[in-house]
Each structure stands twice: as C-alpha cells, then as structure tokens.
Amino acid sequence: MSTATDLVTAMLQAWHAGEPEQVIAIAGQAMPSLQQDEGALSLLGVAQQATGRLQQAAATFGQLAQLQPLVSSHWNNLAVVCREAGDLGAAERALLTALSLAPNDAEVHYNLGLLRTQQRQWLPARQSLLDAVQLAPHFIEARLQAAYACHVCGDNTQQEALLIDAGHWPPQPAEQALVLSAMLSVQGDLESALRTLAQASLPAEPAAAIMRLRIAAQRVLLHERNNQVEAAQAALRHLPPATLDALPAQAEQARAEGWRAHAVMAMRDGAYAEAAAQYQRALSGNHNEEGHASAAFGLGAALDRQGRYPEAWEALRHAHATQLEIARHVVPELLAADSRPLQVTGGYLGRDVHAPWNSLTSPGSRQSPVFIVGFPRSGTTLLEQMLDAHPEFQSMDERAYVHDLIESMELVGQRYPGDLSKLTQQDVDQLRGAYQRLVQQVVRALGDRCLVDKNPLNMLCLPMIMRLFPNARIILCLRHPCDVLLSCSMQPFRSPAFMVLCSSLQRLAEGYVNAFEQWHHDVEVFAPNILEWRYESVVEEFDKQAARLGEFLEISDSSALKRFAEHARNKRFISTPSYAQVTEGVHRKAVGRWQHYREQFEPILPVLQPWLDRFGYSA
Structure with missing residues (x-):
C-alpha cells in the first residue's frame, strides 16, 4: 500500500511531466487520506487551476488557507483562482490577507494590481503594480502591467521609464504582446513594437489563427501611424475581408480590429464612404472601450469628409460617451460639473x-x-x-x-x-x-x-x-x-x-x-x-x-x-x-x-x- 509520501511523489512526478489530469486522478484515489497534507493539496490546487477547474481549485486553496492561515502563498493562490473565476470580492479578501502576512512580496502586490485592473480601479491598480516593480525590478510581467496602468492613467513619463528596455524582453504571450507593442509605438519605438509582435507566443489552434489576425491588424496600425503607408498596405493583405466575415462569434474582437485596420487605410486612400462602412462594421461588435471609441472617432471623421455632418456629429457624440466611461474609472472627480480638467495647480501668481x-x-x-x-x-x-x-x-x-x-x-x-x-x-x-x-x-x-x-x-x-x-x-x-x-x-x-x-x-x-x-x-x-x-x-x-x-x-x-x-x-x-x-x-x-x-x-x-x-x- 502506497504511503502518503509515495502519493505526493507520484503527484509531483506527474506535474513535472506536464500531466495535471494525472495529478488530479492520483489525488482522487488518495483522498481523504491527504486532506491534511499541505504538499498534496498545493499540487492538487495548481493542477485544478491548470485544467480550468477554478471552483474546485478555489475550494482546495481555501482548505489550505484554513489549514495554514499564516502562509501568505495559500491566500495568494486562493485570490488568483477566485479572480480568474470572477469572484472578485473573495479575491480581494484573500489578497488583503496575503498582503498583511507578506507586505514585501512583489507577487502579492502584482496580483492585487491585476485585481484592481479587473475592477477598473485604475489608480489603485497603478500603485499596486508600481509597488511590485519597486520590490522586484526585474519582474517583467509586473513592469508590463504597471506600464499599461500608467498608459490608461495618462502617466506617459512613468510608462516610458517602465518600458525603457522592453525591446529586449523575452517573447510575451500574444495578448500581452499586443498591449506592449501598442505602448512601444506610442513611445516612437516602432522597431521594438514590431519585434514584440514577431516574437509573440501564440496559443494553441484554433485560437492561434485568430491571434494571427489580431497581430496583422496591429501591424497595419503601427505602420500607418508611422506614415509607412506601403508597409501598412502590405500588412493589410493578411486580413482578407472574407476571412474576417467568416470568423466565429467569439472572435468579435479580432473581427473589429481587422475592420478598423481596413478603415484606417481606406481613410489614407481617400475612400471615405468605404472607410465609414468599415468603421460601422468595427463598431458592430462588443470589444474593448478604447478600440470602440477609436472606431467611433474614425467613423465621425469619415462621415465628415463626405459632408454628412449631422451623422458625423452623432458618431462623435457616441465616441465621447465611450471615452467618458473610460475616464470615469480613472478621474471620477473630474466628472463633477464644476471641475477644471486643465487646471495645473496653485492658482495665479500676482x-x-x-x-x-x-x-x-x-x-x-x-x-x-x-x-x-x-x-x-x-x-x-x-x-x-x-x-x-x-x-x-x-x-x-x-x-x-x-x-x-x-x-x-x-x-x-x-x-x-x-x-x-x-x-x-x-x-x-x-x-x-x-x-x-x-x-x-x-x-x-x-x-x-x-x-x-x-x-x-x-x-x-x-x-x-x-x-x-x-x-x-x-x-x-x-x-x-x-x-x-x-x-x-x-x-x-x-x-x-x-x-x-x-x-x-x-x-x-x-x-x-x-x-x-x-x-x-x-x-x-x-x-x-x-x-x-x-x-x-x-x-x-x-x-x-x-x-x-x-x-x-x-x-x-x-x-x-x-x-x-x-x-x-x-x-x-x-x-x-x-x-x-x-x-x-x-x-x-x-x-x-x-x-x-x-x-x-x-x-x-x-x-x-x-x-x-x-x-x-x-x-
């Protein structure tokens, strides 16, 4: 009969072999004898998380946190799976507990920053992520997310400081690569932005095919934004309209980004009616607010160029309403009727x-x-x-x-x-x-x-x-x-x-x-x-x-x-x-x-x- 130590060893070997399902199977055979074993529960929790069993993982990490309430990593792990499962309240409670136990743990600050980002509490998110970077300057994921929070908050100077050597970072997962390349482009570093996209780590198929379209759309926008029109047109050929139309419903963000890329290039060519139609298609899906606002502004410009001024004004009204929702989560105090967004500070000097x-x-x-x-x-x-x-x-x-x-x-x-x-x-x-x-x-x-x-x-x-x-x-x-x-x-x-x-x-x-x-x-x-x-x-x-x-x-x-x-x-x-x-x-x-x-x-x-x-x- 296998001992508890033998079972944990087998679970560990399965985990290192890249077989999380086997980890869960071994644990299922051994329970309830391993319910008090910290090592076994930890392996089970990460295996459940890796296989998408988030509710089960939350229960496992919750059990660990009760078993060893003074170990911050258990609370941190519980918070991560709760956040991934959408239980943001439970994630916040667990992270605050972890933070009280380990105030100098960069990973806890990082996860708290990710939580605040998901809650759209951008200023607290920015501060937590900056705290993580200060504690661990070489924590690249924290630097990237901190830079993005600074980007959203309009803190361009801090964003640039965080990304000062980002062109030499290791390849990033595709989603993060898109964010990073956009920020590098804003800083004028097109070469690093394009290299970041070229090195992006793609997910498994069929998600990889969809991600390749999003990367192609990003390349179009990067080249156009740098007045490299021929390169942008070449990149646009990787976004055939028929392919965009054939995308499944769950790929609406890729479809919207693709049509926006087509619209931007149509505007460059002076094909304003075509651009307006493509911006309308980009706006038809539910994607992120920044992209939605950008497409609405583009539609307004395309309609204006055609002399369709009432329609253009309506598109701009829609764009500003979308942007106002973005600002609401960053500078809510400026939404007051008597606010003065342009005031520097201190008043006049007599x-x-x-x-x-x-x-x-x-x-x-x-x-x-x-x-x-x-x-x-x-x-x-x-x-x-x-x-x-x-x-x-x-x-x-x-x-x-x-x-x-x-x-x-x-x-x-x-x-x-x-x-x-x-x-x-x-x-x-x-x-x-x-x-x-x-x-x-x-x-x-x-x-x-x-x-x-x-x-x-x-x-x-x-x-x-x-x-x-x-x-x-x-x-x-x-x-x-x-x-x-x-x-x-x-x-x-x-x-x-x-x-x-x-x-x-x-x-x-x-x-x-x-x-x-x-x-x-x-x-x-x-x-x-x-x-x-x-x-x-x-x-x-x-x-x-x-x-x-x-x-x-x-x-x-x-x-x-x-x-x-x-x-x-x-x-x-x-x-x-x-x-x-x-x-x-x-x-x-x-x-x-x-x-x-x-x-x-x-x-x-x-x-x-x-x-x-x-x-x-x-x-």
Missing part, C-alpha cells in the same frame, strides 16, 4: 509675488529651449515640424517635462507657483539639470542645436518656464477658437483629463477660456519674449510667415523651414493626431471647418465671444 524674485544666473535665449505653446489643435505640430526641419533646431516630440518639474516641486513640499520665489540658485540649477536629463533620454545628441519643446499645455506652466529659462523664446499658436474646439472634439485623446474636457462643447469652451485667462494673466506678470503664430495667416501667406518666424528666431537662412512636409514624411514617428496631416503641407481645408457644425456651436458662442473679439475672429 505681480506682488513675482516682483521680489531674486535675480539668478540663467541661460541666454540661444541656450534655452524654444517653447511652442497654445491650446491643443492650434497648429503646434505644423510649427514644430517646421523648426525640426531646420538644421539649427531639434524637437523631441510632445513631452510633459515642465509639468513633471512642477510635480517634483510639490513632492518635496514646495507650493507651485508661490514657492518659486524661494528657490535658490542651487534649486533652479537642480531643476534645470533634471529637465536636461529627461531631454537626454529622447534627444541623445543635441549638440549645438536648439531644443524645441512643443507641448501646447505648457501655456499653463509659464511661471515655471520663466523661473528656469527667463530668456527663452516662446511661440504662442493661435487659430479660430471654434475650429480649435471642433478639432479637439474629433480627436481620440489618450489623457483621461482631456477625455473629460472634450466630452462636451460647453466644457471644452470653458476650458479654452480658463486656459487663456491664465495665460494672459501670466504674460502680463512675466512679460516673456513671445511670437504669436496665427494658423490662418500661415495658410494664407506661408512664405511671409516663415520669414517672420526666421527673424524671431534669428535664423540667417529660413528656407529649410518651408520643407517641413518632406521632413515630416521622413520622420519615423510624430506623436500627435496631426501625424498624417502634417505630411501634406499647408492647405485651407481646416480653415472655417466649424461652420459645418454651427448649430452645435451656437450655444457656446457667448462663452467664446470675448476671445473671438480679442483675437480678431468673427463668429
């Missing part, structure tokens, strides 16, 4: 506070970045590419580094902007050094070129800019406020705060007014060196405005500025929604576009009227 600022040693204008600011969708990307096309300048794409410096002040207990007056020369040098280190992560060989820092919402950070770079040249981009707001309404912004801001024209108009009220207050206090760059003037008299820009920046030969479209076509990545338009050169198509939606704009014109008058625009 002349009386600025006047006593001590004079500090600062870089000259040529040693300081050129800051491009303005409300989003005001032509900032076009201007950035003009400067980047000139050999004396180097842009770094859109980064929130000035915002990061403000956060770093507040993390050490300094108030912004009030405590800027208390900064010493050493403090300011340290902040400038931190800014330069961030820049060096993305611009590794700046040399003698002047850095271009294009971030529209740096217009809300003028006090920090003036404290660190008081001699900097700043270019404010202006465009008809209604065209700006319409363009914002048509974009699938990733920032949760901007999702809320753009959820209605009323909220967006109020945000626009608040931003410019702060900007003009700060300009009166600091009197920076500013050039106003008006989009409509650039369209009407491009050569004249290019010469004016060259004069402001003290460029001896401004001819390179005019070759921005060719330069943009040759760039690998442009992060803003204008990545395709900026390759087309200057045209009038976007001027006065809001008039097609005048009925929707009529209620907010009184809100915008003071700024229409101030900027010299008509309603």
